[in-house]
Amino acid sequence: MINQLSMTPTVALPPEEEMYQALLNRNREYEGIFVVGVRTTGIFCRPACSARKPKREHVEFFAGVEQAQAAGYRACKVCQPTRAQGYEPAWLQPILAAVSAGRRLRDTDIRDSGVEPARVRRWFKANYGKTFQAWQRDQLIAAAHSRLRRSEGVTDTAFDSGFESLSGFSDAFHRLAGFTPSKSRCHKLLLVRRLLTPLGPMFAVADDDGLCLLEFADRKRLEQQLLRVQRRLNAQFVSGDHELLQATEIQLMEYFAGKRRQFDVRLQLLGTQFQRQCWQALQAIPYGQTCSYLEQASALGAPSAVRAVANANGQNSLAIILPCHRVVGKDGRLTGYAGGLWRKQRLLDLELGAA
Ligand SMILES: [Zn+2]
Structure with missing residues (x-):
């Protein structure tokens, strides 16, 4: 029942006019479909790069990073096309690391670390469709649920998770999970x-x-x-x-x-x-x-x-x-x-x- 794949390994690209329009419109839907090399600078970019857009006669389209590099282009420092699309930017890394270490960050903590909380909010909204605070609460409750399933005590778990009161923890837990912390042994959560x-x-x-x-x-x-x-x-x-x-x-x-x-x-x-x-x-x-x-x-x-x-x-x-x-x-x-x-x-x- 199986056929050997007969298509050619060269990757099809959309028509040039379409790609150039996508470039002018900074259309994110073309992410992953092509990268663009600029002959005058020797640099290649993602379709939605925020850098100034080159003239049509100066651009060359490639299906991927390897092809652009093979043609002698260097990666743009602004849109960083060699990094996975949607990667976590460098300024966000310390914040993510603190949360995964179990810290509960408030806006003041974020500001103290030198990042504008609004910037964090925008990134989370765009990438997770929820606020940073909601995402962080999820992380804390998920980690707490996993501890409770290992039979750790509710009180210890609540305070270690950065909550100031047991009732605050229980309420937040119940709102999110749909059951109380003490029922964790017999209820699952789906981790995303x-x-x-x-x-x-x-x-x-x-x-x-x-x-x-x-x-x-x-x-x-x-x-x-x-x-x-x-x-x-x-x-x-x-x-x-x-x-x-x-x-x-x-x-x-x-x-x-x-x-x-x-x-x-x-x-x-x-x-x-x-x-x-x-x-x-x-x-x-x-x-x-x-x-x-x-x-x-x-x-x-x-x-x-x-x-x-x-x-x-x-x-x-x-x-x-x-x-x-x-x-x-x-x-x-x-x-x-x-x-x-x-x-x-x-x-x-x-x-x-x-x-
Ligand atoms: Zn770029």
Whole structure:
């Protein structure tokens, strides 16, 4: 059922006029699709770089950082195209480090460290869709929940988490988790983290039972996917960390470096029996190869269920790990991908290049 991938490894670029317009408009949607070299300066930039825009006749477009560097361009110091898109800027690092060390930062602490709190607020709003204070509260409650599940005492946990009173801690905990701190042993929280990849930021969600969501942050219908997971597991989302999220991050980095072909993070497949069968069939498509929806349906013993198989693939909430990007149209054409067709193309190019 498997076809060797027959596409050429050169990456398709949108028409030049379109890319130049994207450049003029500083259009972030073209992040990851191209970088632009400026012949007069020898520097290359992201599409949305804030630097002054060059004349059309002075620019040259590339599909990625490697191609631009191979053509002799140096990375722009303003937009830093060699860093993963959506990376945490240097001025934010000490703040993130303090929070992950369990400190509770107020606006005055942030100002004392030499950063304007408004700048932190803007970054969190843009990257997490929530305020820094809300994100920080999530982190503290998630860490507290994990301590309480290890049978540590509520009072110690409350004060170590930077709360000034037990009732303040209990209220904040209950508001966020939907249960009281003392019930932590029998209730789960879904930990959410943003992971950076060369194709843009992704959201990953896990609890002790396994990774249950991995999606590009700008994918279509992300909200519905998150709601589905939440309903299915009957648990609240909290921004935080988990060993499974760390393992996912490391394995994704290896994958994007062409050094990993299979993922071995524990997974939770949250779907109907038919959906789970479809998703397991995806895992059987070897790295660097593609198959058609018909072939996937036939492998499941249901060749007439092509549409149902395509729908099940569309409901896959574990992008890349359950490789629905390896399923293509009958004639080898790329068809729907929730993360965008350009990402599907990039994933296939990556695998073909490494295979
Ligand atoms: Zn730049």
